[in-house]
Amino acid sequence: MDDAVKLQAFEDKIARGEVIEPKDWMPERYRNQLIRMISQHAHSELVGMLPEGNWITRAPSLRRKISLIAKVQDEAGHGLYLYCAAETLGIDRSELTEQLLSGKAKYSNIFNYPTLSWADMGVIGWLVDGAAIVNQTMLAKSSYGPYSRAMIRICKEENFHKRQGYEIVATLANGTPEQREMVQDSVNRFWWPSLMMFGPSDKDSPNSQELLRWKVKKKTNTELRQRFVNLTVPQAQALNLTLPDPDLKLNEATGDWEFGEINWTEFNQVIAGNGPCNKERLKARCDAHEQGAWVREAAEAYAQKQARKQAA
Amino acid sequence: MTTTSTKVVGSNPGGEWPVWEVFLQEGEEGSPHKHAGSVHAPDGEIALQNARDVYARRGKVRSIWVVPAVVITASSPSDAGPFFDPAQDKVYRHPQFYKAPRGVKVF
Amino acid sequence: MESPEEMLSPRAATIAPSELPTFSPAVRTALFDYLLRLGDDRLILGHRLSEWCGHGPILEEDLAIGNVSLDLIGHAQAFLALAGRVEGKERDEDRLTFFRGEREFRNIKLSELPRGDFAFTIARQFLFDSYAALLMEKLQSCRFPELAGLAAKTLKEDTYHLRHSAQWVLRLGDGTLESHAKVQAAFNDLWAYSGEAFVADEVELLLAKELGIPDPSSLKAVWVERVSALLKEATLQVPADCFMHTGGRKGLHTEYLGKLLAEMQIVPRSYPDARW
Secondary structure (H helix, E strand, O other): OOHHHHHHHHHHHHHOOOOEOOOOOOOHHHHHHHHHHHHHHHHHHHHHHHHHHOOHHHOOOHHHHHHHHHHHHHHHHHHHHHHHHHHOOOOOHHHHHHHHHOOOOOOOHHHHOOOOOOHHHHHHHHHHHHHHHHHHHHHOOOOEHHHHHHHHHHHHHHHHHHHHHHHHHHHHHOOOHHHHHHHHHHHHHHHHHHHHOOOOOHHHOOOHHHHHHOOOOOOOHHHHHHHHHHHHHHHHHHOOOOOOOOOOEEOOOOOOEEOOOOOHHHHHHHHHHHOOOHHHHHHHHHHHHHHHHHHHHHHHHHHHHHHHHHHO | OOOOOOOOOOOOOOOOOOEEEEEEEEOOOOOOOEEEEEEEOOOHHHHHHHHHHHHOOOOOEEEEEEEEHHHOOOOOHHHHHHHHHHHHOOHHHOHHHOOOOOOOOOO | OOOHHHHHOOOOOOOOOOOOOOOOHHHHHHHHHHHHHHHHHHHHHHHHHHOOOOOOOOHHHHHHHHHHHHHHHHHHHHHHHHHHHHHOOOOOHHHHHHHOOHHHOOOOHHHHOOOOOHHHHHHHHHHHHHHHHHHHHHHOOOOOHHHHHHHHHHHHHHHHHHHHHHHHHHHHHOOOHHHHHHHHHHHHHHHHHOOHHHOOOHHHHHHHHHHOOOOHHHHHHHHHHHHHHHHHHOOOOOOOOOOOOOOHHHOOOOHHHHHHHHHHHHHHHHOOOOOO
16 A cells, blocks of 8 residues: 555545554654653652642641642653653654653653642642543544553543642632732733643644644644633632732633733743743753663663573 | 572673563462563672562562573564464364264363 | 541540669660660651652652551651650650751761662662561560660561662662663662671660560571571672771761751751640
């Protein structure tokens, strides 16, 4: 079969809602788009461990400490599922790591913001994980088998993160005046970056159309962002927390909460590497990787020695 | 202290540990092992521990198998026709093909 | 998608603790101190391990170390909660964790030493896990049923931790020249802190008599044997006998603990009326 025929068969398969598995023929572009998407997601989980890891040693109760460590661990686990899914497309983990550490690969912008108070732990769980869930629920039905299966696993675990976050936010919102102030300040800092997590608006998103046609993505950035806002506003209202957007208002006709214009300048600056923590995040990952080289080598050397012993 | 297994496979000189596929037996006793994903590890013992930490943190996992990815032989999609389709029309393999006399309990 | 109500619905209630047996004042005081020792050893060590989150040498190991840290802090929660009930002054595990001063902590110094590199972490963990598993094994037959039950539960996780740290000692010791040197240096540095756990004082001696708690000095010989065997298998030298640092059990700590506590306790201490 020549490529044009294969491509048509592939597109038909997707149109029928069938799942593509690693050994199936796929166009190079599909393969590359998936590698880019999956690895970006994996890198985000990895880097995402850092802003939250920042508060593990200062968690204010044993229950919160344990929950936070478990959450950060889950993120490591999610990174692992996703790297493994990416590897089924023919790329090595070491190559993916190199892309991240060299600054070539992107990861979710939100993790380039600093965590400045305990309240950020709640707000990140509520807003950032909340936004991720809106995105991920859609991806669980992705056309690529290994990605979709990884996402199903991840979605199951993600729910605990969001609940944990919202519980922290509620505790603070209903606490002392200082705690209320702490959590309101946190919301003021994280609201807009959370909205930015859904990426550029559809007209500025070069990859969207293709990804939609191949059922890797099933909804547009704009649709997802609106869905997130609609879910979240009532949750904020339930706690008497304000969102830092004077243009936020309910459109009675559509049921949508309309919101103000996102600061795309800030968005682009952070993507370009000028966010508050970009350099620190990358340095932490680089250091961990470099300082881990001797450990990885030792384990390999041991394994080889054992193999020689067994063979003898 | 002895280990269960330090089975090893050819590691790659790039410094990345080889891939192991992970199969879990979850839930009811006697249920089959299902593929859960993969981990990187230098040998079987570490693969088992990693698999437990990555895939068995929640829920009732009774047993874990880890298998070096390189030793798995798999059918390919182009085999699907010759391999699998003929099975569909061999009706004599299915119990419904056979009639039992009325009133006789076969099982 | 969950509503605010669904997100805040209460979890299943934790199991209500059973009634405490009646203890004499002397036993009660000793038991409170002893439970603090068990809890603090794990709280402080768990805290040190948690410093690896996001910085582990390999993603899989980051996860593994995180698991151990979680287990240890969970154990600490249980031992400290029991301690608070034995003390009878309404101090729960959080009160004990975040509002005691440095001189009231009862962990061995081994727990509070800085995180160190991976070799140091594994070596320290192996020394502790070897002790912990032995201790819990004996503690599960003490005559205070609730503590015996806790020990049995803890032993399961301690056993897994020991497997993990022992396997890594083997890989680092018998790996490359570099890993061998690093882990040997770590054991050499740690050795002087490894004896404290096995010193019996009036607290353990009284409880051994009254409640069948194991005398820690009785564990040392087996510990030495097991640790030496594994080190030799890892092609490492067992460090020579040396002077052993003590004091942690009496609240006389290294300068590391104060800074650890300053970080750990800052938020609740800054907002003393707040609940988290």
